[in-house]
Amino acid sequence: MTFTRDHLRRLAQGRILVVGDVMLDHFIWGHVRRISPEAPVPIVEVTREEFYPGGAANVARNISPFSPNTHLMGRVGNDMAADKLRALLTEDKVDPAPLLVHPTLPTISKARVSARQQQIVRVDREKLLPLTEAELVEVEQRLRDLAPRLDAIILEDYGKGFMTEQLMQLVAKIAAEHNLIVTVDPSPRNPLPWAGVSLVKPNRLEAFAAAGLEDHLLPEAPLENKELLEVGRILLAKWNVASILVTLGEQGMMLFERGQPPHHIPTRAREVFDVSGAGDTAIALLTLALATGHSLREAAEISNHASGIVVGKLGTATLTPDELLAAFSSQ
Template identity: 35%
Template structure:
């Protein structure tokens, strides 16, 4: 099945994939303006702010990408008891996302990343967050709520930003629940301790994260990437690694096979959120019944679209088809 045939078939299908997402929710806050002079107080640009936007980030950006593709979505995570958390839930509800498992933790603020943008250039990012693991009471409450949603889910996505929701205890308990229900789990990882993802179907690190998790100096070529990925596969006991390489495409690695998807964007404006786009696209296409190679090819085209835009963006079927028509290359592998 080709890319065009697969995408058009999904668009015509009456069945919308049902996807359960759990992980670190946050708000992406942008201040847009221009910078034409330096401050007399310090050698820094002065941003003349013209507008501001806020949009769901982290696991919320994964949700937005799934929504753009037409999935039915349930989200589980934490917010603070604050205005940012309420706005985050409001925006998700507007996209008809099931937010009944978004719990309030009054001990932490809603994670927010504020970016100061001069045109397409980021001058500064300010983070507001508290990096403590979810407490045991909220952990059990969230697990109980998500367990009730598993029966209807076609696939489960864990979006880890190392902000505390996907603690080792919570992650392993949720993966075991998914195994009992025979639900595949995809993980967008963070940090060095991948053992907490043991039992997942697929893990999606970028190349730098793969090197750090496997404790190697670097990954200079494809041969070393395959070797490093298989070392990690054996350690973590999952079926696949999908290694993203920013504007250079992605690689799919199992214990016995390797495929390279070499799509490159003609222009790279911003890699913010591109990993979320790949992750959401993979989840959607696998949940819709495509095989993993075709799912990776489509997700790679989605990433090429994402890096050509500024900020975290959701990618549509039309844009994926346009990218496929423009870039042409197919996967190579063995």
């Protein structure tokens, strides 16, 4: 497909709410010169550290460069990590107002300590509890307030407790009342029935796991891979959804639509440095494109180009509208 500044102007009209497990990513880099006298562990002399929105917050952060109407709903604690996350979201022009605050749970955070391009340790702060009935009532109120000002909702599940079957059903009900698109980035740790949503976007590992099949990594091309084709058939029936987009890493994406033959989209990545966050970029741009009137195949193509840019960057990266425009121009 061709992609021009007119497409970018269309994307800018999209109004998206991301719902899911929000996190704060903390990256610490330094040098190791000696081993601690207190224990046989390296001493890291910190030279640089950065914070980024993580989890569902990173999905919202991928949308905001393209649309000023990006909202985020999840659960944070009453702590400094939540304050930092809100400040980062505001800086990235993401609306943090829909976030719920839990009085005792910590904001989920992940600190990664690296030296000489090697991660030494990761420190997680999290306590996983499902949403309470009171929180579901609060979610419903906020969803109903926002729904008239939305085009689409992304359900971003990292298996951290926020995404429950009751929440999914609530979102699907309100979305149906307002004719909103609902897309899902699922977690294999939290299998849910996704009937009522518009599209589910698992990666290859998640798709095979959800279908209950083993991936033998057959050498055939995706459209000739009988195992992959069977996965698509099973998941369309199991989840009872109209379409499924399976991301395949270096093999691109495979689109399964009810009543249509499978459609393969080759990868647009030129070099792969870091695949972290590529799935967030894929669901973000896919949903934004669908929300602004692009066809499903057009949206998948836009999503594929966007992911191809992000995997060529290090860390939890995003992309700019100009980068996406350049990627299409160079194809």
